Amino acid sequence: MLLDTPICDFGWKAPDFTLKNPNGDAFTMSEHLGEKGLLIMFICNHCPYVKAIASRLAKDTQQLMAEGINVLAVMSNDYQTVDADSPANMLRFAEQHGFSFPYLVDEDQHVGKQYGAVCTPDFFGFNHLGELQYRGRLDDARLEDDPNREPELVNAMQMIAAINKGPKQQTASMGCSIKWR
Template identity: 75%
Template sequence: MLLDTPICDFGWKAPNFTLQDPAGNSFTMSEQLGENGLLIMFICNHCPYVQRIADRLAEDTKQLMDEGINVLAVMSNDYRLVAQDSPENMQRFALQHGFAFPYLVDEDQSVGKQYKAICTPDFFGFNNQGELQYRGRLDDARMGDSALRVPELLHAMRQIATTGQGPKEQSPSMGCSIKWRD
C-alpha cells in the first residue's frame, strides 16, 4: 500500500532511543546528534521503494557523513511477519548496497511509533538541537524524468547543517506501510 508522510512538524524534538544493529552494536540517538545535525531514516529490505533508491541512498548519505552530518537507519517492520526484513537479511542488504551508516533493528517497534513513522522510506532531518527540520523524500523527479532529479534530501540536510533550519517547501516521502505487529 502506497502511503505519503505528513508535512514536517518544524521544531518537534527527537525522542532519544538506543537500538542495536544486527551485529549487536548499540547506538544512542542523542550521541549521534552531531554539530551538523542528524538524519534518521526508516527503511527496510523488502520495500520496492527502498530497493529502487538503495544505491543512491548509500551515495548521498556518504556525502552527508563526509560533511559531518550523522546518519542512522531504523528498521521497524515486524520481521517475523516479513522474513526478508530479518536482522540477517538487513546485514546482507546493507553490504550489498554499501551502507556506511548504522542500520538498526527496532525490535519492539517503539522507535517507529515514537517517531510516528508512516512508510519506508521515511526521512527525518534534525538540526544539532534535535529539532525536526525536514520530513520529505530523497529527491524529486521532475515530470518523471530521472535526468532532472532534484536531490531534496541532500539540499535540505546541507541547509540544516548551515542554518539550523530546513527548507519551508518539502515534498512528502512515499513508500510502503510499516508492517506493525498486531
C-alpha cells in the same frame, strides 16, 4: 499499502533511543546528534520503494556523512511476519547496496511509533538541537535513476547544517506502510 509521510512538524523534538544493529552493537541517537545535525531514516529491505532508491540513498548519505552530518537508519517492520526484513537480511541488504551508516533493528517497534514513522522510506532531518526540520523525500526522481535529479534530502540537510532550519517547501516521501505487529 502505499502511504505518504505527514507534513514536517518544524521544531518537534527527537525522542532519544538506543537500538542495536544486527551484529549487536548499540547506537544511541543523542550520541549521534552532531553539530551539523542528524538524519534518521526508517527503511527496510523488502520495500520496492527502498530498493528503487537504495543506490542513491547510499551515495547521498555518504556525501552527508563526509560533510559531518550524521546518519542512522532504523528498520521497524515486524520481521517475524516479513522474513525479508530479518536482521540477517538487513546485513545482506546493507552490504549489497553499500550502506555506510548504522542500520538498526527496532525490535519492539517503539522507536517507529515514537517518531510517528508511517512508511519506508521515511526521512527525519534534525538540527543540532534535535529539532525536526525535514520530513520530505530523497529526491524528485521517484523510482527511476535520473542523472538530473534534484537531491532534495541532501539539499535540506546541508541547509539544516548551515542555518539550523530546513526548507519551508517539502514534498512528502512515499513508500510501503510499516508492518506493525
